[in-house]
Amino acid sequence: MTITVPFKQVDVFTSKLFKGNPVAVVNFLDVEESSITQDTLQSIARWTNLSETTFLFKATDPKSDYKLRIFTPMCELPFAGHPTVGSCQAYLEFSGRDAVGNIYQQCGVGVVELTVEDKKISLKGPPPKVMEVPSAETSDYEGSLSAEFFQKPMLLDVGPKWIVGLMRDPQSCYELEPDFSKMKASTIKYGAIGLVVAGKYPGEDKYEMRAFAPGDGVLEDPVCGSGSLALAAYLQQLNNYESNYEFEIYQGRRLYRDGKVSAKIEHLGGEVEYFIGGEAITIVNGEISV
Template sequence: MALKLPFLQVDVFTSSPFKGNPVAVVNCMGIDESLVSDQQLQAIANWTNLSETTFLFKATTDRCDYKLRIFTPTMELPFAGHPTIGSCKAFLQFTGQKNAKSLMQECQLGIVSLTISDEGKISFKAERADVEEIPQDAIDEYRKSLQIDCLAAPKLLQVGPAWVVYLAADAESCYNANPDFAQMAATNTRYGHSGIILAGKKPGSSQDYEMRAFAPTDCVLEDPVCGSGSIALIRYLQDLHRFSETTNVSITQGGRLKRQGQIFCQIKANGDGKFSYISEGNAIIVIEGSINI
């Protein structure tokens, strides 16, 4: 049976068209999920050839507004940041919920809480943000592939993707790095890591960072603007600095790819000695249409 499904392409973490990170969003909420196969979804994601393509389905629990499935050109992901924000923007457009202030997203990782500000920015709270040590051999290999020294010991951040956060001496070192992607991919594969989040603090700033995201094993040498990477970075910063109060972190990304991504993050003190990790950004719709499957 042929299906014609509404389709949007959303530019995320930007307020200027074509300066953020695009995600393709297919609206499958009007059909039963059993009518499309995993192979069909993967084929569409392979065809769009974006870092991620998402599919909105009816939620399987009353707690959630929709279910989201996220695909790269080669595999399905349990969670990703910019697709979450872009898909929320698409859901609001598809359903006409212009005044919604909060939504709950169901995905493989769990239930993700989303908030829409009065200005239209969309934020998500991390469902998972766990810190793990990595072997010294892996650290040495990543130093060779990045060809720059780290300011503090890199660590593995489990935020859905398994990002290794590598802190450069400063923003300039981060921006100018020219990685050896073949070597990085080999290390990623050897240790089961999704990729590297490279970041450096901007001079004279409080908590303003330049960030880059590399995932060569997923055929994404450099992601223009990375939401899950921003969560990995701020969780790493909390582990490193042990902030005692709510701390705002501003991240720019994508300059090397001629983009102008902006992510607004918060390490939020919950008052019980625990913290929540939140990323926020703008999203704008740049393509509207339908897709036939």
């Protein structure tokens, strides 16, 4: 039986139409989750052809505002960055809440805390794990980039496992022309989702960043949330900040986008926490037949 439910397609990490990273959001808040099969969710996500399609259901956790299920065209994910920010924006509009403050999202990694203020939606990332990258592996990645890292890369596990490394400056990051066949082979061989490369703007708390995941079917992600969390954790490791540090990450220029992610590293007692956020704009607003 076909039902029709509310639908939005939201542009994430930008304030300019069509310049961010899109996510399709299907509103199943008034539909029993058990009545929708896994196969239906996967078919929708395959059909939208976006990197992620999400489904809002009623939360089963009493503390959470909603439950989110996140699908790529190939599989379900426990968590993802830009889909979380875009789906929160859609939730606020669907529910008519003009929220300022915290929103709690139940999803595959547990409950994710979001903060809404000044049109910006931020999320607290899961605690990252940092690992060394052996030099043979580093050489393979450098081969796929046809460039050397300016700072030693590390493996950052923030849910997905990203290899993160700095280039000399923003321009050398922008100009990279990766060999995606080589990169795909290397990331699959070593078990990473892909590469995050960045270059710092001199004298500013601002980075140019690119995220590549050819092994996952995404040559370059226009504006990457989990990659931004990985970059923040990498910079903490590299620079050993002892107090809070905030910076901006510009992304997507090579794909004609104009993405902007605000990142924050917060020190709370001995703990370090990572936040990313940005604006999200609903571009398509309507209904979907399912």
